Amino acid sequence: MARTATAPGAPTTRLGKAAHEIDDRLIVAGPLRRTLNKVFPDHWSFLLGEIAMYAFIVLLLSGTYLTFFFDPSMREVTYEGSYAPLRGVEMSAAYDSALDLSFDVRGGLFMRQVHHWAALLFVAAIIVHLLRIFFTGAFRRPRETNWLIGVTLMVLALLEGATGYTLPDDLLSGTGLRIISAIILAIPVLGTWAHFAVFGGDFPGELIIGRFYIVHVLLIPAILLALIAVHLLILVKQKHTQFPGPGRTEHNVVGNRLFPTFAAKAGGLFFIVFGVIAALGGLVQINPIWLWGPYNPAQVSAASQPDWYIMFLDGSTRLFPAWDINLPGNYTIPALFWPTLVLPGILFTLLALYPMIERKLTGDTASHHLLQRPRDVPVRTSLGAMALTFYLLLIISGGNDVLADKFSISLNAMTWVGRLGLIVLPPLAYAFTYRVCLGLQKHDREVLEHGIETGVIRRLPHGEFIEVHQPLGPVDEHGHGQLAYGGAPVPKRMNQIGGARRAIRGFFTPIEEPAQVELEQQREERGVASAEARELTGSGRPSEGGKPQEPRD
Amino acid sequence: MSTTNPQSDAQPDDVPRRARSRRTRPTEGTPAAAARSRRLSKARRRVANVAGLMAALVLTGALYSTLAPAHADEVGAAGDPDYDAGQEIYENSCISCHGSNLEGVDGRGPSLIGVGGAAVYFQVHTGRMPLVRQGEQAADKPVVFSDEEIDQLVTYVQANGGGPAVPSDEVASSDGDLALGGELFRLNCASCHNFVGEGGALSSGKYAPSLHNADDLEIYTAMLSGPENMPVFGDNQLSPEEKRAIINYIQTVKEMPDPGGAGIGRTGPVAEGLVIWLVGMSALMFGIFWMGSKA
Numbered sequence: 001m002a003r004t005a006t007a008p009g010a011p012t013t014r015l016g017k018a019a020h021e022i023d024d025r026l027i028v029a030g031p032l033r034r035t036l037n038k039v040f041p042d043h044w045s046f047l048l049g050e051i052a053m054y055a056f057i058v059l060l061l062s063g064t065y066l067t068f069f070f071d072p073s074m075r076e077v078t079y080e081g082s083y084a085p086l087r088g089v090e091m092s093a094a095y096d097s098a099l100d101l102s103f104d105v106r107g108g109l110f111m112r113q114v115h116h117w118a119a120l121l122f123v124a125a126i127i128v129h130l131l132r133i134f135f136t137g138a139f140r141r142p143r144e145t146n147w148l149i150g151v152t153l154m155v156l157a158l159l160e161g162a163t164g165y166t167l168p169d170d171l172l173s174g175t176g177l178r179i180i181s182a183i184i185l186a187i188p189v190l191g192t193w194a195h196f197a198v199f200g201g202d203f204p205g206e207l208i209i210g211r212f213y214i215v216h217v218l219l220i221p222a223i224l225l226a227l228i229a230v231h232l233l234i235l236v237k238q239k240h241t242q243f244p245g246p247g248r249t250e251h252n253v254v255g256n257r258l259f260p261t262f263a264a265k266a267g268g269l270f271f272i273v274f275g276v277i278a279a280l281g282g283l284v285q286i287n288p289i290w291l292w293g294p295y296n297p298a299q300v301s302a303a304s305q306p307d308w309y310i311m312f313l314d315g316s317t318r319l320f321p322a323w324d325i326n327l328p329g330n331y332t333i334p335a336l337f338w339p340t341l342v343l344p345g346i347l348f349t350l351l352a353l354y355p356m357i358e359r360k361l362t363g364d365t366a367s368h369h370l371l372q373r374p375r376d377v378p379v380r381t382s383l384g385a386m387a388l389t390f391y392l393l394l395i396i397s398g399g400n401d402v403l404a405d406k407f408s409i410s411l412n413a414m415t416w417v418g419r420l421g422l423i424v425l426p427p428l429a430y431a432f433t434y435r436v437c438l439g440l441q442k443h444d445r446e447v448l449e450h451g452i453e454t455g456v457i458r459r460l461p462h463g464e465f466i467e468v469h470q471p472l473g474p475v476d477e478h479g480h481g482q483l484a485y486g487g488a489p490v491p492k493r494m495n496q497i498g499g500a501r502r503a504i505r506g507f508f509t510p511i512e513e514p515a516q517v518e519l520e521q522q523r524e525e526r527g528v529a530s531a532e533a534r535e536l537t538g539s540g541r542p543s544e545g546g547k548p549q550e551p552r553d
Numbered sequence: 554m555s556t557t558n559p560q561s562d563a564q565p566d567d568v569p570r571r572a573r574s575r576r577t578r579p580t581e582g583t584p585a586a587a588a589r590s591r592r593l594s595k596a597r598r599r600v601a602n603v604a605g606l607m608a609a610l611v612l613t614g615a616l617y618s619t620l621a622p623a624h625a626d627e628v629g630a631a632g633d634p635d636y637d638a639g640q641e642i643y644e645n646s647c648i649s650c651h652g653s654n655l656e657g658v659d660g661r662g663p664s665l666i667g668v669g670g671a672a673v674y675f676q677v678h679t680g681r682m683p684l685v686r687q688g689e690q691a692a693d694k695p696v697v698f699s700d701e702e703i704d705q706l707v708t709y710v711q712a713n714g715g716g717p718a719v720p721s722d723e724v725a726s727s728d729g730d731l732a733l734g735g736e737l738f739r740l741n742c743a744s745c746h747n748f749v750g751e752g753g754a755l756s757s758g759k760y761a762p763s764l765h766n767a768d769d770l771e772i773y774t775a776m777l778s779g780p781e782n783m784p785v786f787g788d789n790q791l792s793p794e795e796k797r798a799i800i801n802y803i804q805t806v807k808e809m810p811d812p813g814g815a816g817i818g819r820t821g822p823v824a825e826g827l828v829i830w831l832v833g834m835s836a837l838m839f840g841i842f843w844m845g846s847k848a
């Protein structure tokens with residue numbers, strides 16, 4: 001080989017040469033290197049948004065399969081498929097093709113169920129992701145834009161879900177569509193015209209399924225996709241936030257590089273998400289439209305609910321009193337207007353503007369890249385708990401007839417619990433959360449000052465009993481620690497600072513010999529735990545190994 | 554306007570009649586004679602009207618008793634062993650709330666006169682009666698009486714006031730048109746019993762029960778008698794064929810396996826929402842905890 005003919009550092013393998021050829025033409029090595037070197041924080045909560053993204057990918061794939069067979073038309077047909085109890089029944093082509101998808105298309109029912117479960121998971125993951133962002137203060141400057149995009153994504157996901165819920169044109173979705181129509185009609189002044197614009201006439205007309213279909217498969221997904229791309233690009237540009245901890249500052253990101261560690265983790269998570277959705281789709285029945293029957297405006301079933309993410313609006317509708325406002329001139333603002341349009345309008349506006357509201361109230365306009373522990377910002381945490389209580393009560397009230405039936409509670413009692421609860425419980429949740437935050441803060445300070453409780457009781461020569469505390473750092477003449485609180489988790493148990501022997505490795509079963517680990521521990525003196533401390537704490541205490549630990553350096 | 558109504562004489566449309574009577578009897582010119590003849594003709598009219606009414610009633614009754622699906626042969630009377638046994642059961646188990654003559658007791662139980670054997674069959678065969686305690690609604694529970702005892706009770710109550718009788722097994726079977734049954738079920742039943750008879754809540758602790766344990770005859774007699782908050786679906790609302798179609802739909806769908814996997818109650822979004830949070834989201838949270846702890 002003419003080794004001297006190649007420049008130093010030039011690729012020698014075939015793959016390397018091919019890559020070199022590509023780079024010669026496209027000049028991608030630099031940006032690619034930068035991208036692959038991007039560092040992701042390794043805290044578990046940073047994977048929540050990814051669950052939503054992977055659910056969205058599953059939605060795109062399964063939804064595409066469904067479009068091959070679904071006919072979004074309200075043409076009247078007579079069912080002649082394999083589901084006997086509906087044979088000969090007149091229905092829309094949309095419902096007919098949805099039934100065919102369920103019974104006569106190979107893999108159709110599985111795909112339908114995967115699509116529906118993925119949709120429920122998509123919104124659930126978005127909301128958990130949003131809670132993480134909210135409670136840790138990740139929305140603070142400079143990330144308000146991404147917060148706004150995130151809220152928009154969530155609202156679009158709700159609309160996407162609601163339009164998809166309507167498409168099969170079964171009795172359940174038709175009931176939902178009737179409610180959507182009523183909500184549109186309830187808009188003051190514009191209502192009737194808006195309804196005629198959306199439905200092309202009176203309810204239900206013959207256009208609405210086709211219109212919702214194109215909104216569901218093209219319009220909203222395209223906007224979602226574009227916004228997710230912008231969401232991620234801004235994330236890359238602004239870099240991740242991270243929890244405070246050793247070596248973590250406002251100017252760096254500590255974690256794993258995209259390649260290979262984070263790519264492996266993300267790829268693994270994708271398969272876990274895919275696996276959970278597929279398992280649900282294969283094992284648990286969702287939206288059995290053949291049981292609901294075709295939509296017929298003359299029919300309605302008990303317990304007709306929207307999917308869980310719209311249930312808070314159903315709940316608000318069920319709780320709101322029937323206060324129609326009759327204005328002079330034969331003009332009415334129906335009660336439906338307030339719980340279904342005004343309330344979500346207020347909720348989503350407050351949510352979207354929260355970063356600006358908090359910035360205004362606290363006067364904190366600095367850039368933040370380190371996250372806050374929820375306990376350290378008791379007002380925000382308590383506001384969040386308050387909002388969550390309100391939201392949960394609305395969701396529960398959305399299913400209050402099913403809960404009343406299953407648990408033999410009076411439906412009227414459920415309604416009044418919801419009405420009074422909406423007023424009484426959020427302030428209580430605020431006060432409770434505030435106290436919990438202060439308590440946790442105090443305990444952190446206490447441990448920093450006095451050390452970790454070892455659980456070892458000693459009797460002093462004069463008879464007094466004391467509990468031995470393990471200081472976390474140097475102490476002054478009174479035995480008080482001098483460490484300041486840095487916003488990071490404070491170790492509260494001895495084994496978090498090496499007091500107990502380290503956890504035996506292995507997830508389901510130990511993959512190493514406990515005896516060997518003990519021997520290895522005895523050979524080396526470790527950490528702050530002196531020989532005496534280990535003797536004190538180790539006596540008679542079972543190992544607490546194996547549990548997930550707080551992040552350590 | 555009915556001519557049998559004595560009040561109708563005071564109506565202004567009497568005027569042309571009076572005029573007519575003056576025209577037909579021109580010789581009786583004196584006002585007294587005219588008044589007397591008016592009274593006489595009025596009395597005659599009344600008698601005629603009453604007689605006509607009686608005749609119509611008798612005719613209707615006779616026609617009804619011959620043409621209507623009567624169960625004269627089933628109606629027992631004192632002396633009939635079934636009737637006596639039924640009366641004994643009634644007096645042991647029902648009398649405290651329904652009264653010694655089935656007239657009902659205020660605040661305890663309704664009158665059973667005219668409720669018919671169908672109501673008795675439904676209430677007793679599903680275990681709702683005898684009632685455990687007063688409440689919003691009687692719950693179904695293990696049946697207390699044997700089928701024979703229920704028949705005796707049915708005979709006793711049917712004999713006291715009649716009402717919808719227990720249909721025969723051929724009438725209350727489940728061999729109707731399945732698709733029609735589905736349509737009728739969704740139209741008439743689903744608004745309380747849910748899409749496929751899972752049951753649902755009504756106001757103030759009342760509820761439409763699940764139809765899982767209901768047999769053909771129980772469903773049929775429930776439709777006939779309209780127990781609790783359920784409306785009566787008489788044969789004019791739903792013909793016997795339509796009732797059989799509904800029963801067929803309920804029983805068929807009930808036995809049908811769930812092609813999509815676990816049925817999770819067949820109640821739709823509430824159960825699905827619980828599953829996605831408690832199973833789906835929880836499993837994934839566990840997954841990312843795991844990945845986080847392995848970082």
